[in-house]
Amino acid sequence: MSQQQWNAVDDYFTDLLAPADEALSAALRDSDAAGLPHINVAPNQGKLLQLLAQVQGARRILEIGTLGGYSTIWLARALPEGGDLVTLEYAPAHADVARANIARAGLDKVVDIRVGPALDSLAQIGAEHTEGTEGADAPAPFDFVFIDADKANNAHYVEWAVKLTRPGSLIVLDNVVRSGAVTDAASTDASVRGTRSALELFAQHPKLSGTAVQTVGSKGYDGFAIARVLA
Template sequence: MTQEQWDSVDDYFTALLTPADATLTAALRDSETAGLPPIAVAPNQGKLLHLLAQIQGARRILEIGTLGGYSTIWLARALPADGRLVTLEYNPEHADVARGNLARAGLDKIVDVRVGPALDSLTVLGAEHAAHPEPFDLVFIDADKANNAHYLRWALELTRPGSLIILDNVVRGGAVTDAASTDPAILGTRSALELIAEHPKLTGTAVQTVGSKGYDGFALARVLA
């Protein structure tokens, strides 16, 4: 299949199974207007996150990498009324855009946007978790790829047996197979995948996808007892 055919299939799936949503469309529009990079998940990928959170029965979700809040909205909409989502964003301007998008979606009361380097925010979350253990049922990792393995280790600390961890953008345009790469994003992604393969408390897999954003993919890991 050509890229044009892949795009056509992606567009067909999206139009049929992910109908237009004014709130989500506005979130993308405001993100673009604010100059955020166009790297949000695709609509059909957002719907997949939503379904995974529902299937998981998630009541508490951690997202590492907020951007404009597009994926945050998809995930938060899967939560029950008393659910909670914590999302970590490095860039204060991006966080402001996300807060606006979440408020318009009516989700600002259940979503906590925390600003700063994610590893710093995770250290704070770790201290909070030690004092008042409230594990996350689902963790979505979609931030700087160099720190993927660090994020995955923190996800293990902050979850429970049965929790689901999702790691986005693992294909890296096919470069993930390059064992000699010195690219920090490739090194971080490979380290995270190796951790999933080797850690006794994790079982998982990874899949590659092709669509309107080219070759991509994600890894899924479940926390074992």
């Protein structure tokens, strides 16, 4: 099959099962106008994330990699009343675009955007979960984690995800195929090495049970991994 066929199938699935509304369309449009890279999830993938979070019954979601907030909107819409989502973005300019997109979608009251290196933000969140903040009780663990940031640090993000979740939580790791290069144990590419290390954690960590799936579509040849946190 060709990329043209993959695109046509994705268009059919999206139009039928994950049609855009103004908030989602505007998020993509404004992200493009701001010069953000075209690396957001596809619409049908965004709907999959939303469904997974809903099936999970997630009340607290952690997203590592905000970009323009497109996937954030899909995920935040899965939350029940009283739920919240924390999303981490390295680039202040990207966070500004995401903040406007999320506010237009009416989700700014449930989404907390943390700006800066994700590992620094995760350490801060870890401290909040251990000690609480400003005299308040520590936040509840996250029920769902979506990792879609710099791939070199994927293993570190998975390690933090395990620390910040509970038994039964789900962790989704995006872009794991690396155009097939994920099979190359000798690769010197930091993204490949980081992804392989994360997948090895999925396989070997005593608190994780996971798998990975290859995909084709409007984003080309790719895939994702998913793991359940064990007791």
